[in-house]
Amino acid sequence: MGDLISFDTHSFQGKQDLLSKLPGRLKGYKKWIPNDWIIIVLLDRDNQDCQKLKQQLE
Numbered sequence: 086m087g088d089l090i091s092f093d094t095h096s097f098q099g100k101q102d103l104l105s106k107l108p109g110r111l112k113g114y115k116k117w118i119p120n121d122w123i124i125i126v127l128l129d130r131d132n133q134d135c136q137k138l139k140q141q142l143e
Contacts, residue, residue: 100128100131104142
């Protein structure tokens with residue numbers, strides 16, 4: 086009780102834009118993000134193979 090949960094969203098110009106910028110953003114966040122913060126990446130797979138998309142994200 087009393088824990089504050091907040092969030093922020095960042096939009097991209099499509100999935101390819103997200104996938105190209107994500108590595109750089111995560112490297113930048115790593116330098117300052119507190120250990121108790123969580124980053125969630127949410128995207129749709131469209132017609133892509135979900136296993137291949139997951140591997141690309143990892």
